[in-house]
Amino acid sequence: MLVIRPITEADLPALLQCAEESGHGFTSLPVNEEILNNKIAHSIESFAKEVTKPGPEGYLMVAEDTETGEVAGTTAIEAAIGLDTPFYTYHLSTVVHSSRRLNVHNVVKVLTFGNDYTGVSELCTLFLRPEWRHGSNGRLLSKCRFLMMAEHSERFDKTVIAEMRGVSDEEGNSPFWQWLKEHFFSIDFTLADYLTGIGKKGFIADLMPKLPIYVNLLSDEAQAVIGEVHEKTRPALRLLEQEGFTCRGYVDIFDAGPTVECDVRNIESVRHSQSCTVSIGEPGNGRDCLVSNVSFDNFRAVAAKVRFENDEQVVVVSAEVAEALQVKNGDQVRLIA
Known part of the structure; x- marks a missing residue:
């Protein structure tokens, strides 16, 4: 039997193993022992804290096999994102360029850089090791967070989001990042992803284009992956969609994976x-x-x-x-x- 419980200091080796197995693009689990140790310490402090409204708390949990004591995976909730460090996204929207005089009417998509999700709660760090991906284990790891939210609603914002990992290959190459790299950055996706995971996001504000980007100017490969998820992330996305989560046009600034959201009161598992x-x-x-x-x-x-x-x-x-x-x-x- 798997039991979900708050992480402890003794779980550091298991969490590091999960980070190594999760692969590229899993920003919330960087392969860095010091950073992971800090995440554990922050979670222990957050669970012990008296809270009346959501703040910068982070609740990190693990799934433990009660027979062997082995850790099968992790799951987490950030109570309110973007308070300590900015939480950036692109928003995909539509603009119209038209001229009655010339009888020209063009509808185009644009990506706008911003941090509209500041202060909302985030579902994150969901990873189940391959040997446990069967039965109800995946649902337990995902849905246990909704039981927590239903019982302890004062600790979470009314809006809940989840970032879905975008498209990248086995080497960590992202078609969307490749276009950004050629025009605005000079570092690989894996390095950018790692720097974000360890909290060093200053380069984003320094180098990311501030004006909207016209999607039709991107490469065909980059356009094709906007709002698409990594194949390993599809089961997690389906679970969230069944709970009522939808994408309102927000995508990740590195791999263009979708960010889905739902009012906590409308989450199926919370309601029922x-x-x-x-x-x-x-x-x-x-x-x-x-x-x-x-x-x-x-x-x-x-x-x-x-x-x-x-x-x-x-x-x-x-x-x-x-x-x-x-x-x-x-x-x-x-x-x-």
């Missing part, structure tokens, strides 16, 4: 999650659910079969599940089918 009282017993042929405890600093979430009683006010869970969630009879849990 429910709070129940725990009864430890035999769930039998119950329903498959994702279940979390209601603690924050000691958050736990699992995928398990449960049985409802008393008009779904009481949920029967096995002793193993109760132990994983660190709950006892009479405690509250939050769950989604």
